[in-house]
Amino acid sequence: MKPTDTHNERIAKMTFSSVYPHYVTKVEKKGRTKDELNEVITWLTGFDEKKIQQLIEEKVTFESFFSQAKLHPNAHLITGMICGYRIEEIDNPLTRQTRYLDKLVDELAKGRKMEKILRS
Known part of the structure; x- marks a missing residue:
C-alpha cells in the first residue's frame, strides 16, 4: 500500500x-x-529531552519537527510494516521519517531490547 498525497499532507x-502523549x-x-x-526519539532525531519538551510546547508540526532533526545515520535500517505501510517503500521522506518514529515506538512497546531498537 502506498501513502497518498492527502495522507502525506x-x-x-x-x-x-x-501524538507524543499517545506514544x-x-x-x-x-x-x-x-x-x-x-531515548528512542533522541537516537532518531538528535534532540535532547529539553529540545523534545520545547518542540511539544511550541506545538510544531511533524514537517517542522523533522526539518529540525538530524536523523541518525542508521535510520535507514528501520524496516518493516507499520500502519499498513512497508517503511522502505514509502517515497515521501517526511512520511517515511514519521513512520520510522512510529516503528521505534512500536518496538519499544513490544519489549524489544534497546540495543536492537537503536540499531547498534
Whole structure:
C-alpha cells in the first residue's frame, strides 16, 4: 500500500505534541518508561529531552519537527510494516521519517531490547 498525497499532507500538518502523549501511553502500558521513549526519539532525531519538551510546547508540526532533526545515520535500517505501510517503500521522506518514529515506538512497546531498537 502506498501513502497518498492527502495522507502525506495530513502527516506533515499533524503536531508532534498531539501524538507524543499517545506514544507515552502506549509504552507505559507495556511497562516501558517515558525516559526510554525519549531515548528512542533522541537516537532518531538528535534532540535532547529539553529540545523534545520545547518542540511539544511550541506545538510544531511533524514537517517542522523533522526539518529540525538530524536523523541518525542508521535510520535507514528501520524496516518493516507499520500502519499498513512497508517503511522502505514509502517515497515521501517526511512520511517515511514519521513512520520510522512510529516503528521505534512500536518496538519499544513490544519489549524489544534497546540495543536492537537503536540499531547498534
